[in-house]
Amino acid sequence: MLDNVRVVLVNTSHPGNIGGAARAMKNMGVSQLVLVDPRRFPDQQASARAAGADDILQNARVVATLEEALADCVLVLGTSARDRRIPWPVVDPREAADKVLDQLAELPDCQVALVFGREDAGLTSEELQRCQFHVHIPSxxxxxxxxxxxxxxxxxxELRMQSLQRQGQPTSKQKVETANSQNEMPVTGDEMEQYFVHLQQVLVEIDFLDPQQPRHLMPRLRRLYGRMGINRMEMNILRGILTQTQKAIGMKSAGERRR
Structure with a gap:
């Protein structure tokens, strides 16, 4: 779907910024780059800043005017950080992504453009008037x-996030701490109960919990651990800490008796 989204850069003065834009595009799966009258391109600085997105630069289309860049587009959104005299429909980046994807869902083969202006002055009022929507980043x-x-x-x-969500694809990747998937399995209720018995025993041994006046300590700890979603690897760590604590208590008691 994002193959039909083009990024249009108008009169870019520094080639490094073209490379930076290309890298950002490739990161998010956007591949069409159109350059309107760039000051310097192609240029080594653009390639250096692209950092691996050289295919975006090699396939970039260079045109003389914005009109040429937008000739076949059915939806155009222009970025603007300044207020304009004539009110225009303004959206934030998330709303802009919705507009783009709604249009592509309705007409899958159409072309959509995101237009970015000059580094020092942005887009002119005349250029912005060629856009159906203005995009304002709330910085x-x-x-x-x-x-x-x-x-x-x-x-x-924002385009990629919205696109993934609409396709029902995950937008986050779970970090894998170990190759053994069994360690990532959540603990069972029985394993948690065994842990709470062990925990209470240790808390009594270190005089943190008075069995005669528990003051709702264990229920509060149960509530705390219940929010964590503990897996088996984490449970092994917790049980290990308790066991080592008991060993340390025993060694200390034995040393005191020898005295």
Whole structure:
């Protein structure tokens, strides 16, 4: 779906920013790059900043005017950090992603463009008037201007997240701490009960819990551990800590008796 989304950079002055934008695009699975009258391109600095996204640069289309870049697009969204005299529909990056994906869902073969302006001045009012929507990134109002590559990254990221969610694909990847999948299995209720018995025993031994006046300590600990979703590897660690604590208590008691 994102193959039909093009990133259009207008009159970019520094080739490194083109490379940074290309890298951001490839990170998020957006592949179409169109450059409108870039000051310097191709350029080694663009390749260096692309950091592996050279295919995006090699396939980039260079055109003379914005009109040429947008000629076959049915939806155009332009980024703007400034207020304009004529009110225009303004969306944030997440809303922009929705607009793009809604359009592509309705017309899968259509072309959609995200337009980014010059590093120092952004898009002109005339250029923004060629866009159906203006995209405003809600950054710090005291320092609202983003680097070009960062702005492309924000919009591309929102597009990817929304696209994954619509396809029912996961948006997070569980970290695997061990190759043994059994260790990642959640503990059973019986294993938790054995742990609580062990924990209470140790808390009594170290005089942290008075069995005559427990003050709801164990119920509170049960509630705490219940929120954690402990797996078997983590339970082994917890039980090991308790066992070593008991050994340390025993060694200390034995040393005191020898005295």
């Amino acid at each position: 710090n109002p005291d320092f609202s201007s983003l680097n070009l590559g960062a702005a492309v990254q924000v919009l591309s990221y």
